[in-house]
Amino acid sequence: MFTRIILAASLAASAFVAPASAGLLDKLIQHKSFPDCHDAKVLNDIVKRFNNAQDYHTQPDIFIADITRIHERQVNEPHDDLREVNRRYCRGHAQMSDGTHPTLFFLIESGAGFAGNGFNVEYCMSKYDRWNEFDGSCRVLNY
Incomplete structure (x- = not known):
């Protein structure tokens, strides 16, 4: 059970990290600061x-x-x-x-x-x- 919770938490966290690693967040921040x-x-x-x-x-x-x-x-x-x-x-x-x-x-x-x-x-x-x-x-x- 504990393993499933850890796995679910890591998958949920990766959903937030993936767009940032793809550079989408960087482009948004760059555009707003220009x-x-x-x-x-x-x-x-x-x-x-x-x-x-x-x-x-x-x-x-x-x-x-x-x-x-x-x-x-x-x-x-x-x-x-x-x-x-x-x-x-x-x-x-x-x-x-x-x-x-x-x-x-x-x-x-x-x-x-x-x-x-x-x-x-x-x-x-x-x-x-x-x-x-x-x-x-x-x-x-x-x-």
């Missing part, structure tokens, strides 16, 4: 980081009021290698507090958050990239 260009978390992260970087850019009284005209430029997804990072290249216009609206380039990377979970956002506006972190005219993010 937001699109219009995602509020992405845009809020850009606004928050720029507005808190008063010492970085040369005009400390300037802040992003809104981000408009957002569109996806390119998506780089790994084909079969789970070690590669999904990258989504986006472009929009930042409406600044001084009335200007420079082009904003940004990149969303999946699996690049803390301990490989979540996502990471990098952004650039050439007028405010004082040390050319993303090369001239934000070339690194301009796909």
Whole structure:
């Protein structure tokens, strides 16, 4: 009787493990952690980081009021290698507090958050990239 219980328990447990080993769960988690260009978390992260970087850019009284005209430029997804990072290249216009609206380039990377979970956002506006972190005219993010 005890053997039957152990066998039934192991079969029940294998039903939950099989989809994960087939990679189905990984794809679901990967997809959920890879937001699109219009995602509020992405845009809020850009606004928050720029507005808190008063010492970085040369005009400390300037802040992003809104981000408009957002569109996806390119998506780089790994084909079969789970070690590669999904990258989504986006472009929009930042409406600044001084009335200007420079082009904003940004990149969303999946699996690049803390301990490989979540996502990471990098952004650039050439007028405010004082040390050319993303090369001239934000070339690194301009796909």
